[in-house]
Amino acid sequence: MPRKTKDESGRYAYEGLDRVLHEKARLGIMTSLVTRPEGVLFTELKRLCALTDGNLSRHIDVLQDAGLVEAWRGSDGGRPQTLYRLTTEGRGRFVAYLEELEQVVRDALPKAAKKPERAPDLPPGFQPA
Amino acid sequence: MPRKTKDESGRYAYEGLDRVLHEKARLGIMTSLVTRPEGVLFTELKRLCALTDGNLSRHIDVLQDAGLVEAWRGSDGGRPQTLYRLTTEGRGRFVAYLEELEQVVRDALPKAAKKPERAPDLPPGFQPA
Numbered sequence: 123m124p125r126k127t128k129d130e131s132g133r134y135a136y137e138g139l140d141r142v143l144h145e146k147a148r149l150g151i152m153t154s155l156v157t158r159p160e161g162v163l164f165t166e167l168k169r170l171c172a173l174t175d176g177n178l179s180r181h182i183d184v185l186q187d188a189g190l191v192e193a194w195r196g197s198d199g200g201r202p203q204t205l206y207r208l209t210t211e212g213r214g215r216f217v218a219y220l221e222e223l224e225q226v227v228r229d230a231l232p233k234a235a236k237k238p239e240r241a242p243d244l245p246p247g248f249q250p251a
Numbered sequence: 252m253p254r255k256t257k258d259e260s261g262r263y264a265y266e267g268l269d270r271v272l273h274e275k276a277r278l279g280i281m282t283s284l285v286t287r288p289e290g291v292l293f294t295e296l297k298r299l300c301a302l303t304d305g306n307l308s309r310h311i312d313v314l315q316d317a318g319l320v321e322a323w324r325g326s327d328g329g330r331p332q333t334l335y336r337l338t339t340e341g342r343g344r345f346v347a348y349l350e351e352l353e354q355v356v357r358d359a360l361p362k363a364a365k366k367p368e369r370a371p372d373l374p375p376g377f378q379p380a
Binding site for chain 2: 248
């Protein structure tokens, strides 16, 4: 039988993968904002993340409600614009999340990238389900 | 104004973050399976990922429907058991996903981990939204 791993309870639970951040569109938004501390306009964010207006608004709302992103209103050449930035808390939580992602990559990538010669034998008596 | 990034359309869209895999519980399941190519029993997988029976079943179904995981039935000391393994396709898609995660970490972590002295000035005329 496969080896027992009783001492590894929750080893791959990845509790640090915050559900607010572990979402593809929000991860792109947070990365855009962290690389541009001066702030990013709505229209630029749309382009960087390849999102529609509706999707970007929806995900920004989630991040603002969680206190991770702040919004500022002004204008760019006379047109009303909204500028977004990470909050201090947002940056801190994003660092913690990224460190957990780094752990996932370290746990999995070396094993995944090494192609097995052939599939290991099954335990005796096991059949396709 | 923040600098323009017209040449970076979709820079942070992360199209490689497969939605089947970019889910916390499924990421734990895939990592458990990739580190144990001989297969993992349902009960072990529950423990490694700290999931309930219901949640584990639901997420395994998603992974099986996508062709990433295969199941084998047998018994362990007389009790019926199911053993799970990655399929060849599952391992390949997981590698591609992990490489994209690695890219996210490379894009964001160095910037996020460097605490700014103080918040950069806002463009003139911007007010809290």
